[in-house]
Amino acid sequence: MNNDMPRWASIAVVGVGVSVALLSVFAERPPARPVLPADYQAYTSRALREHFPNVPLVTQDKKTVRFYDDVIKDKILIIQFMFTNCEQFCLTVTPNLARVQKELQKRAGGAAVSMISITVDPTHDTPGVLKEYANKFGVRPGWQFLTGQKSDIDQIRRGLGVYDPDDKKIEHMNVLTIGRESTGQWLAIEALAKPEDIIQTVLSLTERSVRRTAAPAGSRLTNH
């Protein structure tokens, strides 16, 4: 920078430089996110895609699916990690979730809730093994059991924050990741929560799909 240059000029040069640099940076990046996120939920949903690697997985019906495109995108979901040889919690969790599925199909009012169980032991849990496991618990359509490459499944677990930093041996935390992809709303609760609690948690996300028009003042005093 020329020291004789007046201060305003140097500011202008730096300013132009910054603009060029920013434009260049944007130009180098993949298609930009919405510039000013007027639609916060759509923006958040877009920003969270980094957490859903689009890796291939195989269903209990031997169908290959992509994790983001086919499993996550536009869905309201309950995601669980499990393995069929698990002799502790999984034995209780799966029937618990089966009750949740049955109730939700009655109460979700048309809003489809996808249930996803992903094995953390893909070497043993082939599609056939998962199919047999699913049949044993009487799961209904709308509940996918997924297997795949161990490294891909680990990547999914890390994206969803479902790994235990304290115990490397416990490969899955006994939590359910519950979310609505299109609004970017995600939460996690224990897999052994009471079915009613899980159902209410999921329903609170489906309710939010309704864009309410503001009620006239005084028409809904919620503490009465």
Add this chain to the structure above:
Amino acid sequence: MVNRRDLIKLGLYGGTAGMLHLTRLDSGVLAWALDEVKGNAPSEWKPLAAVKPFTQALPLPPVIQPVNPSQLPGVQIIPGATYYEVRIRQGTAQLLPGMPTVIWGYQGMYLGPTFEARIGETTVVRQHNDLLVNMIIHHHGGHTPGISDGAALLSQRVQPGSFKDYIYPNDDDICATHWYHDHDLDFTGHNIFMGLQGCFFLHDAVEDQLNLPGSPRDPAPQGEMPFDLPLVLQDRIFDFNNQLSYNPFGHDGCIGDHFLVNGAIQPSVRVANRKYRLRFLNGSNARFYQPSLSNGMPFHMIGSDGGLLAASTDAESFLIGPAERYEAIVDFSKLKVGSHVYLNNCMAQTDGRRPDGLSTQCTNAHPGPDGVGSLLRFDVAFSAPDPSTFTPGQTLRTDIPDFRSRKPDVTREWLFERSNGAWQINGRFYDPNRIDARVKLNTTEVWVLRNGGGGWWHPIHIHRNQFQVLKRNDQFPGPLEQGLKDVFVLEAGDTVEVITFYNGNAQVGNYVMHCHNVEHEDMRMMMRWTVS
């Protein structure tokens, strides 16, 4: 100017960014781009390069003005009550240079307006939810009836397009620095991060008589900050588009890399060479701070969560966990006009488990992700008379309720423990439909709060009441924990015994106790209890 080589580097840098840290690296790319432009050598990641520290003026949340209850159709009319109307809505704030940041706020402000009330003066707040998601508004610290407490219960939800009238009798024992914030079940972390917080100050006659700095008799000159000044400490993460970047899958606790006071990143504030009353509120999701002053001046500590201490006590620095409040008198009178004093954070923390420890690099003007460095600069800029009265070590009030000398009717033990990949209380996760304790009105209870280990720190908050600490790890508590408290920091292995008297016939119904690392709370490290 950025050349092609640099662009390739930038492109590569963005392209290879790790999945979970992309937002942080994005900030780094921006900083790097700026460095390149200025002709500097490509530097290591400097998260705050985009914001020059101490160039923004410290904001002051405005005090909310009352409305006439006739403007609130259907509102309950209570003699002597003061009425307010708040709209919770999405807005924008200029938190970073360039693109504005989308925020959620009370009245659409990143930090909501401040409420002020006298002890015994009922406050009625109509909260309209103009967002598309449920809201629950908690008056943190208040002696509030269950119906207006704003605990994470389904029945407390204010649905989109709807409103709720919150009624606060403010019949607390003494004046205090309370606050209010969102408390929605499973989403508190996100909602607080987006800006849904504000201050709520209670005043009383004893406080008036003390004539502390910033009292109504001690107004600031036109255009200057009040001598009674709130300082809300927050850490946040931004993405490449200047937007708040909350990770709903980061269950250990959200630790930010940008540091805000009252909603501005590392601001500066003009002060007079006289005494100030500073009200510290840690509004961060999971970060602990250890504030100190760069010139070694002490904080004359005068208050904790639930109000003034019995006597002032000096501290060079103090630990303040998420949701805690401390009040201090800071005396700038010995400083020359034109001098600067920095408010530094000496506590390093890089994940939600616990702080990494105290650092000696507190004067760093560019705090890294560990948060160690200068949060705020005081610019001693003018002289002003100081009619306030305060002497370090002085008695502040003699009417603080003495719970410690009461004989407990019931003692309950609560174990806070990592289990099953998350955090439980007495071996259970929160279920909003389950009641874990039933407290009888007009009884005294001791609650023993025990950290079950694993090295995690938990700032435990109990609703409805203020408490006194009987013992911390079998010792009489230190001076800052001898006043009234509603948040108790359980460091690794700590046991804290707290006592209170459950008075107040209006204060019945449902309440909760939970970890105020709000990501732990959202993972259901919470329990429901009732008073009847």
